[in-house]
Amino acid sequence: MRSPSAGLVEDSSSARFRPVRDGTPLGATQPVGGLQMSQANANHPDPNAGTGPDLPGQGRHQPVMVGEVVSILSPVPAGIMVDATVGDGGHAAAMLEANTRLFLLGLDRDPAAIVSASRRLERYRDRVALEQLSFDQLAVAACPLAAAKGLPVTAVLFDLGVRSDQLDDAQRGFSYRHDGPLDMRMDSTQALTAADVVNGWSESELASLFAANGEGRFCHRLARAVVAARPLSSTTELAQVVASALPASVRREPGHPARRVFQAVRVAVNSELEMLRPALGEALSLLAPGGRCVVLSYHSGEDRIVKAVFKEAETGGCSCPPKLPCHCGAQRRARLLFRSSRRPSALEVESNPRASSARMRALERLGANESRLGS
Ligand SMILES: C[S@@+](CC[C@H](N)C(=O)[O-])C[C@H]1O[C@@H](n2cnc3c(N)ncnc32)[C@H](O)[C@@H]1O
Known part of the structure; x- marks a missing residue:
């Protein structure tokens, strides 16, 4: 049987972003398109977001639980933040504003997202690199950039699913609300x-x-x-x-x-579930001690994978009986920042119904001397 899934439910010629394999930041010599995020919004990010269920036209994609994402990721040490699903750059802009010691690597499978993010992040161009890439190739982009800049990876964000303009563009074929071709590819070269x-x-x-x-x-x-x-x-x-x-x-x-x-x-x-587990594993391996990873998922199949990968990182796969000292030598790699998933507030869901199915999980990478169980 082929890959069953689980759970609920721009003109690319104008894409002036640069590949990051040489560690060169966005727009260092090339201008990028006009900034779409207003000054006011950049400083006070909209505390709403959207991705989950296909609901009627919401306008521009609003980043989900952005206040929570910023408060969890802002304290990380100086370094590289990988936004594995940069989309329109809403979370990325909020993070660049909140933590000026971060360099942002934004990935997205969808070329239109890279164009949109490059416009929105123009004002941060010296601190941004964007690459059209699937997040299961995260290390391919992040490792050379980290080496070229001499910086650790200290934050990773996955905001899964689709964004509003993918849903709202009938020709992309994602929506049952618009008549379009049966397409649904995030990467149209697939x-x-x-x-x-x-x-x-x-x-x-x-x-x-x-x-x-x-x-x-x-x-x-x-x-x-x-x-x-x-x-x-x-x-x-x-x-x-x-x-x-x-x-x-x-x-x-x-x-x-x-x-x-x-x-x-x-x-x-889009093989969404197959890619998630290895991508999370790569992200955890890349994170430096004290670095943090946040995942926003929108259906139970995704959340089950995130929960399992995070639990394995927290326990190191320990097989000893609960409450007894560990004898199996398991090494934990991370601590969960909160045990149950967090949901958006009722206020956020009211103003952005696409946030309604969001679940957030977050962890922090431990250093070698913290990784023995019981430490
Ligand atoms: C919910 S949106 C992200 C919105 C973004 N956080 C923002 O604030 O604008 C999800 C994005 O993930 C992208 N995406 C989905 N699967 C991906 C994958 N395997 N690799 C990279 N990007 C992916 C989609 O194309 C979409 O742009």
């Missing part, structure tokens, strides 16, 4: 599209995919309906097939009836 998944996967593969994304008892019914309606070419067609396959009582429930199927297909197209 071969696999949503049409390939929807029209090419077997009924049982689709059923497993839908089951893993919360469709439970309806997964077979949905898969059968999709297979019977093939070939499907547009988001509207897929949304209609899904809606008509569900019982009327389920269609009346809050939220669009096709939301989980769309999320399942998106996660599969």
Whole structure:
């Protein structure tokens, strides 16, 4: 079976960012596009954000739980902050403003995000490098930059999922609210599209995919309906097939009836879950002692992976009985900054419904002399 997923649910010719492999900061000699973030916003970042469920037009992407991200990451030692999903640069701008001793490396798979972030971060150009890259290649970009600058990596942020302008652009095919092609690729140079998944996967593969994304008892019914309606070419067609396959009582429930199927297909197209575990592992390996990692996830499949990776870093994989001294020699690598995930405030969700499904987890990397269990 192919990669089931889990849980709920610009003109690139104008891209004037520079690759970072030589450690050269953004815009050192080349200008970048006009800054879109106002002075007021840069100093007082909007405490809201958005990514999760596909909700009606929200305008520009608002960074989720930005106040919390800034308060957790600001105290880190001077060094490089990797924003593994820089998007429009909302979190990145807030962090550059809050901690002037950080150099920011921003990654994103989507070339349009790099263009957008380069514009928004123009005023910080001497402290920013951007690269169009998937975060499972984080070390490929961060290691040469750290070596060239002689700086440790002291902060990593993953703000998972999609951003508002990806959802709101019908041609990207992410949204059941807009009629567009079945695309859903974050990186448009990638071969696999949503049409390939929807029209090419077997009924049982689709059923497993839908089951893993919360469709439970309806997964077979949905898969059968999709297979019977093939070939499907547009988001509207897929949304209609899904809606008509569900019982009327389920269609009346809050939220669009096709939301989980769309999320399942998106996660599969972009291999979102497969990439997350190794990327988190790389991030933890790169972090210097005292460095911190924050992850914002938007569905339970993502959060389960983050929780498991963080727990393993905290316990060092210790197999000794709880509450007894450790004898297995496990070395813990990190401490959790809070045990349960944190959620956005009701106020934030009210002003930015796309933040509603966000869960935040954070850890701090330990030094070698702190890593024995019980220390
Ligand atoms: C929620 S948005 C980030 C928004 C950003 N924090 C901001 O303040 O504007 C998520 C971004 O992650 C990017 N993304 C998703 N998967 C990725 C991956 N594997 N590697 C790099 N970027 C990825 C998406 O293209 C999208 O721009």
